[in-house]
Amino acid sequence: MLAAVPANSTASQAATIGVTMIPPVAFTQLLHDRIAEHAKSRGVDAHFVYAPEGAGEQQVAQVRAFIAAKVDALLVMPVDAAANATITRLAQEADIPLVYFNNGPREDWFAGRVAFVLPNDLVAGRLQMRKLAQMLNGTGGVAILSGHPSHAGSVMRTQGVKEVLREFPGLRIVVEGSADWDRAKARNLVAGWLTQGLPITAIAANNDEMAIGAAEAVEAAGIPAGRILIGGVDATAAGMEAMQQKRLAVTIHQDAAIQGRRAVDDALALARNESVTQYDWVPFELVTERMSTAHFAR
Numbered sequence: 001m002l003a004a005v006p007a008n009s010t011a012s013q014a015a016t017i018g019v020t021m022i023p024p025v026a027f028t029q030l031l032h033d034r035i036a037e038h039a040k041s042r043g044v045d046a047h048f049v050y051a052p053e054g055a056g057e058q059q060v061a062q063v064r065a066f067i068a069a070k071v072d073a074l075l076v077m078p079v080d081a082a083a084n085a086t087i088t089r090l091a092q093e094a095d096i097p098l099v100y101f102n103n104g105p106r107e108d109w110f111a112g113r114v115a116f117v118l119p120n121d122l123v124a125g126r127l128q129m130r131k132l133a134q135m136l137n138g139t140g141g142v143a144i145l146s147g148h149p150s151h152a153g154s155v156m157r158t159q160g161v162k163e164v165l166r167e168f169p170g171l172r173i174v175v176e177g178s179a180d181w182d183r184a185k186a187r188n189l190v191a192g193w194l195t196q197g198l199p200i201t202a203i204a205a206n207n208d209e210m211a212i213g214a215a216e217a218v219e220a221a222g223i224p225a226g227r228i229l230i231g232g233v234d235a236t237a238a239g240m241e242a243m244q245q246k247r248l249a250v251t252i253h254q255d256a257a258i259q260g261r262r263a264v265d266d267a268l269a270l271a272r273n274e275s276v277t278q279y280d281w282v283p284f285e286l287v288t289e290r291m292s293t294a295h296f297a298r
Contacts, residue, residue: 034260125160
């Protein structure tokens, strides 16, 4: 599906892009840096502002400010699904190109100059859990660490994990909880589970930061390495290091470079009244300890 492009809009020679996103930490730091680098290489002036997960009203205010400043395009990493419709409407009414990146609404089509650069998070959950299931020989108790409940990616990664679990009668969900993508919250949550003596043989975390937090809790509890298999998503530098140290069993590579590049390029194309693929899907790739890490060390 191609984004509809009005015939009367023009882009300036020195484009300005307003970027609103989750504060840059771990994978979001990678996204921030890749967007900034590619924008600079294209001669684009990128202005970044940040809003925490769930702060939809704050992000809407940021979008209004960018529109008032007459930026040439908007890049939005949503922080609250409830605010997406307002953000989309504001961009459409102002006739400013809008590119959602990393996360965004899931509908068949959007009018105006609206596009999406998204990873297929359902695939990430499936890849992660299928590898863990193989390593467990299809038997054991699984704990799920999910991200922020308002984030569609967290919901879909967890859904992917559960889809695979249904294929293995010998695997069951022992416990699940949200740690908001945060390492310390995951460490505390998993420490509580271990104190309860829950029969956990694997932990499927929605991102590497929570997976590392889980590993820290397992280590603090004196549980030997490898007794509880831990999986993450994103293949961040810290996640890759944890895999090399055998603290994580698996992670899933999410390519920040591709996302950043496509988000900027799509925004510039829309500003020039060019058509782009409205849903620009970015692939995930399985990473295990037996694979070379050089390819994933972004």
